Amino acid sequence: EDKVVQSPLSLVVHEGDTVTLNCSYEVTNFRSLLWYKQEKKAPTFLFMLTSSGIEKKSGRLSSILDKKELFSILNITATQTGDSAIYLCAVVFVGGGTSYGKLTFGQGTILTVHP
Amino acid sequence: NAGVTQTPKFRILKIGQSMTLQCAQDMNHNYMYWYRQDPGMGLKLIYYSVGAGITDKGEVPNGYNVSRSTTEDFPLRLELAAPSQTSVYFCASGHFSNQPQHFGDGTRLSIL
Numbered sequence: 517e518d519k520v521v522q523s524p525l526s527l528v529v530h531e532g533d534t535v536t537l538n539c540s541y542e543v544t545n546f547r548s549l550l551w552y553k554q555e556k557k558a559p560t561f562l563f564m565l566t567s568s569g570i571e572k573k574s575g576r577l578s579s580i581l582d583k584k585e586l587f588s589i590l591n592i593t594a595t596q597t598g599d600s601a602i603y604l605c606a607v608v609f610v611g612g613g614t615s616y617g618k619l620t621f622g623q624g625t626i627l628t629v630h631p
Numbered sequence: 632n633a634g635v636t637q638t639p640k641f642r643i644l645k646i647g648q649s650m651t652l653q654c655a656q657d658m659n660h661n662y663m664y665w666y667r668q669d670p671g672m673g674l675k676l677i678y679y680s681v682g683a684g685i686t687d688k689g690e691v692p693n694g695y696n697v698s699r700s701t702t703e704d705f706p707l708r709l710e711l712a713a714p715s716q717t718s719v720y721f722c723a724s725g726h727f728s729n730q731p732q733h734f735g736d737g738t739r740l741s742i743l
Contacts, residue, residue, distance in 0.1 A: 520673075522673075547728070547729045548729050550731060557736045557737055558721060558734035558735060558736050558737060559674070559721075559734050560734075561731040561732075564730075564731055566729075604673055604674065606674075608728055608729050617727070617728025617729055618676065618679070618689070618728070619664070619676065619728070619732070620676070620690070621666075621673040621674040621675070621676075622673050623672055623673040624671075624672065624673045626671070
């Protein structure tokens with residue numbers, strides 16, 4: 517069964533700390549992995565990863581994919597209270613008897629950053 | 632450019648009632664998706680569509696129906712509402728399956 521597992525499920529840190537969020541997956545015909553940030557409403561896109569070992573970076577956030585070990589990490593350095601959110605990992609794969617791509621989300625990591 | 636628009640934002644239903652959640656996008660995206668998100672959980676795919684007239688089931692399709700008669704609209708129908716369908720529903724769209732999706736703001740549905 518195709519699945520995406522995130523860890524930890526929740527994390528509480530103080531401003532200035534560095535955090536690492538994990539996403540592992542088991543899917544057939546992997547296409548890409550995406551990270552989203554969800555605050556009060558809809559998820560907003562952070563990164564899309566398709567190739568192993570190439571780091572994507574945006575300000576204090578960075579992410580990398582390991583297609584051999586089937587996982588990705590999302591790093592946030594010098595955390596701020598505005599980083600408090602649910603971080604969602606999603607994997608695009610082809611399977612289930614169809615040639616169309618499907619997206620499966622992990623359960624998310626709830627990050628709380630205290631001042 | 633409105634993006635993905637969902638209506639209504641909130642709704643309370645009684646058990647056994649039916650309703651349609653509306654979703655419209657103005658970005659000419661081929662792919663559209665319906666997800667549900669239960670408290671403290673990730674998103675689960677209900678149905679998706681790769682273009683007008685083509686729909687397919689996701690992980691949790693039971694109790695729901697969809698149609699896609701135009702590129703812009705992708706309504707989700709609940710025929711006999713059950714308490715287990717209490718959730719937040721998100722609609723999303725994208726050009727291709729392998730591209731980031733644009734999400735609507737969600738519909739919070741309570742079934743009592």
